Amino acid sequence: MSDNIKEKNEAVNINEEINMDQSEVEENKTEEVIEEVIEESMDDFMEQIDKSMNRIYPEDILKGRVISVNDEEVIVNIGYIMxxxxxxxxFSEDGILNPRDIVNVGDEINAFVVKVDDGEGNIVLSRKRAERIVVWDDLQKFYDKEEDITVGIDELVKGGALAHFKGVRIFIPASHVSASYTEDLTEYIGVEMKIRLIEFDKDSKKVVGSRKVVEKEELDVLKNNLWSVIKIGEKRNGVVRRLEKYGAFVDIGGTDGLLHISEMSFKRILHPSEVMSEGDKIEVIVQDFDKEKGRISLKLAVQYENPWDDIYSRFNVGDIVEGNVVRLKPFGAFIDIGEGIEGLLHISEISEERVNKVSDVLKINQKVEVAILDIKQDEKRISLSIKEALNNDSSYDFDDYEEDDKGIEPTLGDLFKDKFDKLKF
Known part of the structure; x- marks a missing residue:
């Protein structure tokens, strides 16, 4: 191999080594960058998680949502890692109560942090301790805004009744238990009602409530509605609220109407209590009303049978009947002759002899025999007489007084003895 070829090969090898070194460097740098990015991302992620988690401390009061409930405990999501x-x-002031009877999964509740870690990694909470603290803030808002709350009457105390709202005792004076006078408060024990806070002192823990205030506002609404729709002749259900000598006041839905004593019975009565009692539910008819004066006149929807309708089929002029003295007047006496009918026995018809004072001769509840002198159906009047009853009575027989064997003749006293005996002077 020539020297030139060797030199070229060596140059190629050197370039390849240089390229490989550069690739390794770049690869290492890429890995380092990725590791840095991952590390930064994890830090950011953990920081975001940390920021999303509420830090909790003992005695904190948190809002939580029930995620599980059984007979012995409640699991609450409080927005923490656990x-x-x-x-x-x-869970409640009454630890005997089953949590299942109080809350359901999904309910939001207040929770007081007792311990962040009980040694086993559990966060210990208390609902009843949270309520004790939060309730005072809630009551302050109810008092300031004059909002109603619902409570149950637990017991009676001197001067009124006691109720509890989430563990806080509320006193309701006797005069504020109801808008109407109530002599016996025992009927309210165990009853739930809406009340308005009329006194509130967080520092001294004094809370006073009133049902009367709420009822009066409700009655005002009913009254306004009533006056806008009331009509003469319409029937209404009512409750007897108060009895007076002259009649009964009946609540017909927000206001009272007067049912006069004369509208209670065809039979003459001395007091409404003879036919009805306070608290009775009755059906009435509106006879008349005056919106400006706030007056409503009523009569019973179900009328008693009028005994005067068939008076002539039961009594006739000249009949002698037994009656009962029911009232004494200077001019005579009223006699109840039965079947809802009363007649007038005038003072002049009591005796043949002059009677100066009715009470000297007759007494209340005394039974007497009277004759019917007159009947006026339209005026609902019957005139009676004791004198005529005596004169027309044929029950005695003069033959009973015939001369006996001794020749003794009967006297007038003997003849009319039985008749005088009937008069109890």
């Missing part, structure tokens, strides 16, 4: 655990005892 989920938190709430035991049954730490």
């Amino acid at each position: 989920d938190g655990i709430i035991t049954r005892e730490e």
Whole structure:
């Protein structure tokens, strides 16, 4: 081989070695760059993860979402690398309650961080401790915004009742349990109701609520609705709220109407309590109303049978009937002759002798025999007389008083003895 060829081959070999060295260098540099990029990416990734994770500390109060619940514990996602655990005892103020009866998977709850690590890598949480703290902030908002809350009456105390809202005791004065007067508060024990906070002091832990305020606002709405739709002649369901001597006040949906005593029964009654009681549910008809004065007149939708409709088929002028004295007046007495009918026994018809004072002769509940003098169906009046009953009574027989073997003749006292006995002067 010539010297020129050798030189060319050596040059080629040298170039190849140089190219190989350069490739190795470039390859190494590429690997280093890739490693640097990966390392930087991992750092960025971990930094992003770290930033996305909330740092938690003992006594923090966090929002979490229930991801699992069983009879003894609740697992909560609190946005951390690990989920938190709430035991049954730490879930509610009443540790006996089963968590399944309180929350469901997906519910959002407040959680108090008890321990970040219990030694086994678990985050220990408490819902009841969180509620104790958060509830005061919530109550402050409800009080400031005058928003209603729902509570249940737990017990009665002097002057009112007690309710609890997420562990906080709320006092409800007796005068604020209802818009209407309630003498016996025991009926409210265990009852859930909406109340408004009327006093709130976070520092002294004093909370006072009122159902009456809420009810009054609800009644105002009902009243406005009622006055816009009420019509004469319409039927309405009502509740007897108050009895007075002259009638009953009936709540017909936001406001009270008056059912006069004269509309309660065809039979004369002295007090509404004879036919109804407070709290009774009745159906009434609107007779009349005055929106400006806020007055509504009512009558019973289901009327009692009118005993005067067939008065002539039961009583006739001249009949002698037994009655019961129900009322005494200076001018006479009212006699109940049965079947819902009362008649007037005028003072002049009590006795043949002059009677100056009715009460000197007759007494309430005394039974007497009277004759019917007159019947006026349209006016619902019957006139009665004891005198006529005595004069027309043929129940005695004069033959009973014929002269006996001794020739003794009967006296007027003997003849009318039984009749005078019927009058209890």
